[in-house]
Amino acid sequence: MINYNKALEIIKHEIEKLTLHIEEVDIYESFNRILAEDVIADVDLPPFDNSAVDGYAIKYSDRKEWKIIGEISAGNFSAFNLTENDAVMITTGSKLPANADTVIPVEDVEVKGDLLKLQPNAFIKKGMNIRTQGNDLRKNEIAVHRFTKIDAKTIAVLASCGKDKVKVFSKLKAAILATGDELIPINEKPEGDKLRLSNIYSLYAAIKEMNHTVINLGFTKDDKEIITQKVKAALEMDINLFITTGGVSVGRYDFLKEVFEEQGVKEKFWKVNIKPGKPIYFGVYEKDDKRILVFGLPGNPVSSLVNFYVFIKPAIDFIFKQNKIESINATLQNDLKKKDGKRHFSRGILFEEDGEWKVTSEFSQSSGNIVEMSRANCLIEIVEDRVNPKRGEKVKCILI
CATH class of the missing domain: 2.170.190.11 (Molybdopterin biosynthesis moea protein, domain 3.)
Structure with a gap:
């Protein structure tokens, strides 16, 4: 088992080996895309006094x-x-x-x-x-730098430079698969020990929120033969990321880690010293010119989404040279229990009051409580050697 920082560095090291492709899109379709060229001013801005x-x-x-x-x-x-x-x-x-x-x-x-x-x-x-003419920008100077995420403000500059077509990086392609005998479709009412599938939907939305392409492979029972078929089919797809949930712990029916190995996925790590989400798996599948990053996330809905926010999202941002995880130091409004040596990512509600950032975390922190997760707007990061943060202390809050 490795620590959080080491795990994230391993993922970054592997993701930067992906080949980023470039495409040209209409300026109207460029919003929220990553610019793949330095845009040069073809006139002075403003063009006259x-x-x-x-x-x-x-x-x-x-x-x-x-x-x-x-x-x-x-x-x-x-x-x-x-x-x-x-x-x-x-x-x-x-x-x-x-x-x-x-x-x-x-x-x-x-x-x-x-x-x-x-x-x-x-x-x-x-x-x-x-x-005065050229006060904002001189002709032949860089107006917008490569790797800029295009927003409304950026589009105004692109338009002023005459860019009706814009070169952007192609979106990454991800496929997601859930496993578990307990899972049923969301249009069915759960009875007995069954649960409606939610992980696929949260991960689908999280990837879409980053404006990348996602393929929903649905869910399958904890049957090794069926899981093998699903994994094999996914690894034959034209994708960059393969994300699964469930089946990566040490239970009798946790087959995914074994299946990954049998299908040629090279394990980079398994289990990280964090809470929630410890049993995360990360590996790389390479065949010919194909390279797929494989993430086996826990089946618990909160653990799965937390893993995405603290591992996958920052790695994607890294390859596209976006900002690091957005975080704010805030004053804790209640005591937090933490007695172990893991790095905790606790759900919290961040707010500003009297010019000061504050955060409350009066949740149960259960890894299965998706309602609490939906109400949180940040993850309170508590490093390994810190125990029982008290009210009034400063804590780092990752925005979600």
Whole structure:
């Protein structure tokens, strides 16, 4: 059994060996994708000197009065040769006349006919309220860097650079399979010792939330022959990740670890010193030019999802050079029980109060309580050598 940090490093080491493919998509389809190229500005941004406010463009002097000789609105430029006596009404974003060097906001002036007067309490400074050409970005400079996750703000820059088509990394492909005699479809009512299948749905959503492709292989009974057929079929698919839940512990009917080995999956580790989710399995399947990362997650719904958040998600983020696990240090609002030497990932509710981050964790922390998991918005990470954190102490909270 290895510790959490070592396990995560092993996964990162293996996932960065995956080949990332590139495709070109329409800018409308690029949202939430990872940029696969440096986007270069093909023009200066802004492409011309323009007004930052609605106001009056002048050639700076010590004057307090000017004659209004015309107007310029956005997209409707007119050339004016201003003297120090002249002013031109101008709207926000409009191109400045060639010799204008200052814009006075409308709220700082009085207008009577074609006479413009500065308000008594207003002042002007040469160069005020002007956005100069290339101030944001110069032509041929990098506008958006490779490995940027494209959001609404990024798309605005891509559009300004004329990128109607965008090169992005292809989505990873994952297949998920659940095992367990106790499982039944969600459209059936559980009786006796049966449980509705939930892991497939939570993992499916978690992968989709990261905007990758997922194939639902459903669930199977704890029958080694059937499991072997399912695993063999999955390893023949065009996928990058194969994720299973259940069947990786030490029970009589936990066949997956054995099946993985028989099908040529090379084990990298089995069991990690964490709670919940200790019996996680990780291996790699390689054949010809195929490479699949294999994750055997515990069958308990909470353990399965926690494993995804603390192992699979950060590994995927790593290969696409995204930020590390988002976390916040918060003040604990209740005592936590932790007497062992494992790294705990306890469910918590993180909130801000009076400018301070706080977290409460008044849950049972049962690895089967999916209702508690649904109400949590963070995992409280308690390292191996820390015991029984007390109310008022600071703890690290991983956002989920």
